[in-house]
Amino acid sequence: MIALMIAAAVGPLTGSVAAGCGARARQAGWSGAAGAMISVACSIWLLAAELHRPPVSGWGGYLYLDSLSCFFLFTVAAVTLLAAVGSVAYLAAEEDIGRLSAFQVRLYFIFFGLFAALMLAALETGNLGLLFVLIEASTLASAALVGLEARSSSLEAAWKYVIISSFGVTIALAGTLFLFYSASGLHLAPDLRLTWPYLFGHAPALAPESLRLAFLLAVVGYGTKVGLAPMHTWLPDAHAEAPSPASAMLSAALLNTGMYAIMRFLAITRARLGDGFPRAVLLTFGFLSIVIAVLFMIRRGNFKRLFAYSSVEHMGIIAVALGFGGVLGLYGALLQTLNHAIAKAVLFLTSGDVAVRYQTREAAGVTGLLTAVPVAGGALLLGSFAVLGSPPFGLFLSELTIVRAGFAASGATLPLLLLALLAIAFIAFARTTTGMVTGSAPVATTATATVAGGPPLSAPYRGRWTGVAAATPLVVGLVALLILGLWIPAVLDAVIRHSAAVL
């Protein structure tokens, strides 16, 4: 088991190694994708094995794996695979056009693999101090991705990202410290120091005052990574400026890793302080995030920013679901996590495809996508409806579950408010994306591109396999979302139930 866990975490490093040895975009990309495939395979294996075993713990608690971490491991590995395949197409196209130098392409793959590996490792540790170390390290690796294109706007976004996130995560470290102060009445065995299972098992003996402060600091600190308002300000900039497959990783993997850390603190806090305090904290931050995100989604402009605000909204929904609590709320939160991760990965990869073809990130500059590029247009249309929670896609199911949990937990006001906000988000988001998809295809863009000697609009990808690499993750992701909307596989259902029980 431990070997599998290690394999799952180091899998994505293959791309880094290949790039470090001087491979070009295609070779490095494909080896990174192969590594991500290993991670996914290992995580599925672990997922199936975990159902019939007690949690795995090793290396003095540094390694720890229960259903919850298995579930997140699978989610992040799946997103990494989608983004790694998307990276092949995106980076190869950028390299061919000459927008990125060979050095930048190598840097991209080195940090992409490092970023993925650090996040996967963060999900496998039971030591809360090490969790901080790995999450902070993943911030640094991804900051390099955000600033990769070295334009003044991307450097600005990267600076904002690294300084706000580092500060936030440091606050979370202070929260971790207070968690240990709350445990100072316990006689901790040296090999169990700082480990989550031990603290969770002894939750009733923790000092409540200190724990309260610890939870609040952890939500604010890791919430900065999750993008909960008002700590979300780095998020739209970083998502808009990063290369699109890296945006997919930020939105669908990094935010979830932060949420995972909050869930670990939540479980301990609930076990000691009961429902009231964590619910108040999570509902406040959750609703604030949804409201702020929806307000900014009404603004039309850069479509990657739109997707980023939609991520803020969805993280808010997950926080609200965790706040509602109960089996339904936790089930909904986890299902929403998986669905949102896949949907957002598809959307950001599509945005990369669109950006490469139209050479713009403004929604106003894109029309007639469905006629010009049927695959990307279809993926954008279906992906937006999926992410907005319309049936038959998975998010419909999970959001329905969350609303039901709300009715069960707290009366009618909050769930109705949530529904109203979701409706506004639907209108704001769909208004922009349908505008991009419909209309006539831009003949002029094609002409200028050809005149300028660049590749024509419809064919940015050289070689058959690169085009396939661009389309595959979109199709696979949408099919997965459709399946999750109609039928939840028994293994997944069991794992989510087990994880909800852990919380």
Next chain:
Amino acid sequence: MQSLSATSAAGVLLDLSGVLILLLAFACLGSKLFNRYVAYYGAQSVVLAFAAGVAAQAFHSAELWILAVATLAIKGIGIPLSARRLLVQRLDLKRDAALSTGLSTSLIAGGALTAFAYLVTRPQLLPHGVVAAAVVPLSTAVILLGGLAMVVRRHTVAQLIGWLIVENGVFLGAITLVATFPFIVEAGIFLDIVAGVLIMLVFVSGLTRQLASASASELKELQG
């Protein structure tokens, strides 16, 4: 849990170091020259290394000795020296003009935050009489002061120093918990800081090349 009593010699020394670290954070908050920011940060780190040495002596921990030496070498000497060479001298930074409030206002706000830190953390701590009870409010205050410095100053270099002060505050709190904080974690935190500083150095110099002045108030291309 192992813990030092507040009245032991080591406890008194740790307490004193905490007070010094807080005063240096105030000094940094109250100055306007980039040279001084770096110098105060360096001095603060040296005191922190001393505190780590005291704790190492008291707990008889070889790992903590390593940590104390690393703190002295990297935070006390390495980072201040390279910040001075690569940022302050190369970018020719002298007076920090990008302050959003006056110095006196930020010092008063700093005093209020220190009082707040005591108010919030004092009742949280279980066993009275251990050194943690004295040092944790100090370290919380240092964290808040570092945060304040980051908010008040808009120059990227000043914000970087603010973050490093926050990190020192957290480290001060962690020292009193050495019995529970494993070495690997402390070392990992250390590595993160070093890598973070390196990455931020790259960004700051990249931004300066493109913007002529790396004040965050000029970073307004991305809005909404």
